[in-house]
Amino acid sequence: MLKKKIIFLLGPTGIGKSAVAVSLAKKVNAEIISCDSMQVYRKMDIITSKVTSGQRKKVKHHLLGVIDPEQEYNVAKYRRDALAICDKLLAKGKIPLFVGGTGLYYSIIVDGLFPAVPQDKAIRAKLEKQLKLKGCKYLYRRLVRVDSAAAAKIHQHDTRRIIRALEVYLKTGIRISQLQKSRVGLGKDYALKIFGLNSKRQSLYAAIDRRVDKMFSLGLINELKRLLKHKLSRTAKCAIGIRELKGCFAGEYSLAEGKRLMQRNSRHYAKRQLTWFRKDKRIQWININKTETPAQIALKLWKKLSW
RNA sequence: GCCGAGAUAGCUCAGUGGUAGAGCGCGGCCCUGAAAAGGCCGGCGUGGGGGGUCCGAUUCCCUCUCUCGGCA
Numbered sequence: 001m002l003k004k005k006i007i008f009l010l011g012p013t014g015i016g017k018s019a020v021a022v023s024l025a026k027k028v029n030a031e032i033i034s035c036d037s038m039q040v041y042r043k044m045d046i047i048t049s050k051v052t053s054g055q056r057k058k059v060k061h062h063l064l065g066v067i068d069p070e071q072e073y074n075v076a077k078y079r080r081d082a083l084a085i086c087d088k089l090l091a092k093g094k095i096p097l098f099v100g101g102t103g104l105y106y107s108i109i110v111d112g113l114f115p116a117v118p119q120d121k122a123i124r125a126k127l128e129k130q131l132k133l134k135g136c137k138y139l140y141r142r143l144v145r146v147d148s149a150a151a152a153k154i155h156q157h158d159t160r161r162i163i164r165a166l167e168v169y170l171k172t173g174i175r176i177s178q179l180q181k182s183r184v185g186l187g188k189d190y191a192l193k194i195f196g197l198n199s200k201r202q203s204l205y206a207a208i209d210r211r212v213d214k215m216f217s218l219g220l221i222n223e224l225k226r227l228l229k230h231k232l233s234r235t236a237k238c239a240i241g242i243r244e245l246k247g248c249f250a251g252e253y254s255l256a257e258g259k260r261l262m263q264r265n266s267r268h269y270a271k272r273q274l275t276w277f278r279k280d281k282r283i284q285w286i287n288i289n290k291t292e293t294p295a296q297i298a299l300k301l302w303k304k305l306s307w
Numbered sequence: 308g309c310c311g312a313g314a315u316a317g318c319u320c321a322g323u324g325g326u327a328g329a330g331c332g333c334g335g336c337c338c339u340g341a342a343a344a345g346g347c348c349g350g351c352g353u354g355g356g357g358g359g360u361c362c363g364a365u366u367c368c369c370u371c372u373c374u375c376g377g378c379a
Binding site: 013036037038047048072073074075076077078079101102103104105107108111112113114116117118119153154155156157158159160161164167168176179180183201233234235238239240241242264265266267268269270271272273275276279 | 331332333334335336337338339340341342343344345346347
């Protein structure tokens with residue numbers, strides 16, 4: 001039996017994935033599923049560089065602006081939502097084209113997520129209180145006692161992961177290091193084609209800087225002022241630009257400085273994305289140069305789509 | 308032209324008579340319910356050129372070059 005096809009288009013922020021994706025999707029009768037932790041939010045169009053409504057008319061996009069910024073969102077929700085859409089597309093004969101730069105979201109789609117241990121607010125609150133009172137070393141030592149395998153992988157300053165590992169253990173009595181061994185991805189049942197877009201670091205960084213400039217000319221400030229009237233969830237407020245520009249609004253530094261920080265943090269983010277993707281040997285990398293149009297790049301990808 | 312200040316890591320600068328550091332930048336890495344988050348690691352640089360003093364100079368002295376400020 002022929003396996004059903006799924007395509008992934010990955011790459012760092014600002015590389016130009018979105019435009020290429022639209023062009024590719026038209027060629028192969030695909031619909032796009034965003035693989036981006038921030039573009040899921042409503043009212044955050046400019047700040048997250050969502051594709052224009054014009055492009056959305058050409059190809060159907062999923063998981064763009066579907067969550068209110070007051071709501072929290074996370075990997076588990078993404079996996080649930082994305083796979084539901086993926087199934088629907090496959091059922092009607094469309095190819096799902098995952099496009100984005102959130103490495104973890106990509107990974108839990110392709111490789112799976114370990115059995116559900118949702119957050120537990122009460123346990124978290126307790127752990128966070130202990131963190132404040134006794135410091136991260138105390139929590140780390142606790143983790144070493146209950147799950148030394150997890151502790152060996154987590155740095156003692158990485159409080160987020162220490163807390164999660166403890167949370168999982170306290171809630172279920174099972175070690176997170178044990179649970180992490182069982183994950184089921186798509187690879188077995190589907191034919192996956194995974195592309196990564198990259199370019200010279202220098203031109204990537206230049207593109208990122210330019211894109212931030214463009215956000216400002218598109219009305220970033222107004223969008224943000226409107227957005228900040230809402231109480232943002234702790235996930236939504238992580239989008240690059242919010243923290244940076246809040247400082248300007250508070251009069252701590254100039255707008256120019258805020259923009260500089262946005263550009264710098266976006267560059268750092270791109271670098272981390274590349275580190276994440278680099279170790280995944282399934283990705284077929286396409287190096288692009290600035291003279292190529294999205295359509296030309298899409299054509300290149302299309303030619304590599306022999307299933 | 309004269310007076311003053313300076314010339315040290317890609318940038319801004321600190322410091323010391325026994326061959327150098329900090330921030331930023333930059334690079335590498337980790338990653339399973341916050342992931343655009345969070346965490347870790349990485350600095351041999353002709354200490355502007357030349358000469359002198361000294362066991363030894365980036366550090367003291369002389370000189371040249373350049374930069375900045377002031378005066379003409």
